[in-house]
Amino acid sequence: NFLGGGRCGRQLWRAHRRLRVGVLRLHAQVAGSLARIAAPDVGMSTVIELVCASDARFLPHVATMLRSALDKTRSPLRVHFLHHDAMDETALAPLRAMLAQSDTELVSYGIADEFVRREIGESRPYSYWYRLLFPQLAPQLDKALYLDADILVTDDLTPLWQQDLGTHLWGAVCNPLYPSMKPWPIVELGLPSLARYVNSGVLLMNLTQMRGDN
Numbered sequence: 056n057f058l059g060g061g062r063c064g065r066q067l068w069r070a071h072r073r074l075r076v077g078v079l080r081l082h083a084q085v086a087g088s089l090a091r092i093a094a095p096d097v098g099m100s101t102v103i104e105l106v107c108a109s110d111a112r113f114l115p116h117v118a119t120m121l122r123s124a125l126d127k128t129r130s131p132l133r134v135h136f137l138h139h140d141a142m143d144e145t146a147l148a149p150l151r152a153m154l155a156q157s158d159t160e161l162v163s164y165g166i167a168d169e170f171v172r173r174e175i176g177e178s179r180p181y182s183y184w185y186r187l188l189f190p191q192l193a194p195q196l197d198k199a200l201y202l203d204a205d206i207l208v209t210d211d212l213t214p215l216w217q218q219d220l221g222t223h224l225w226g227a228v229c230n231p232l233y234p235s236m237k238p239w240p241i242v243e244l245g246l247p248s249l250a251r252y253v254n255s256g257v258l259l260m261n262l263t264q265m266r267g268d269n
Contacts, residue, residue: 101130103216104199106260108137108185111146116204118150123208125157130213133160135193137185140165164192186258190265197263203256220261224268227253 105124109117121134134154136147147163154161166188171181174188186201193199200216202208220226230252232238240252 101213101216103128103130103132103212104135104193104196105132105212106135106137106186106189106199106201107204108182109204110139110182111142113204114146114150118153120202120204120206120208121150121154123206124202124212125154125159127208127210128212130211130216131159133162135189135199136161136163137166137182137189137192138163139182140167164189166192186255186260187265189260190262193262194266197261199260199262201255201258201260206256215259218259220259220264222261222264224261224265226259227255227257230254 105121107117107120117136121132124132136150138147142165144163147161151161164185166181166185168181171184171188174191175181175184178184189199189201198216198220200212215226218226229250232240232249232252238249240246240249244252246252
């Protein structure tokens with residue numbers, strides 16, 4: 056078990072975090088360079104629809120991720136927070152207050168287990184699937200950027216947001232596996248190569264296309 060206890064497990068987890076942060080920083084730098092060369096300047100009016108999800112335990116991590124996004128991003132953000140419908144509104148009060156200091160809107164979505172089971176099936180944890188249900192939850196939106204709660208934003212998200220997805224469902228980066236790990240994405244998911252296995256912690260989502268493809 057990769058997340059299991061013991062010294063080996065802790066060492067692997069620390070190595071994984073360092074690798075993931077490095078990949079995200081490289082991706083942000085590349086996206087920023089490409090955007091400065093090719094992307095038009097859309098000005099400050101563009102609002103980035105930023106999506107995140109967690110339970111009550113991870114709310115401090117969500118707040119940290121959002122704080123880093125606000126500090127680094129020149130475009131305004133609108134935050135869409137996905138959570139279990141049993142989460143009390145008082146639990147969201149500190150997060151809402153923090154965002155209000157930056158004039159950032161927080162839209163919360165309480166999601167019932169029955170909804171996940173009906174749309175996805177019996178696959179836990181249910182919260183993992185919230186991001187894929189977001190196109191149905193926000194039918195008025197065409198595009199959104201999903202970020203996991205354990206991410207720190209180290210560069211402006213605007214160039215990433217400006218990327219044209221065309222008819223693709225989403226934009227993502229390849230998720231590397233350790234050499235010692237079995238190629239389970241090929242065996243269990245039927246992917247043609249490990250290059251098609253992406254990190255779902257950062258997804259630039261084409262909501263219109265996702266709704267069309269159901």
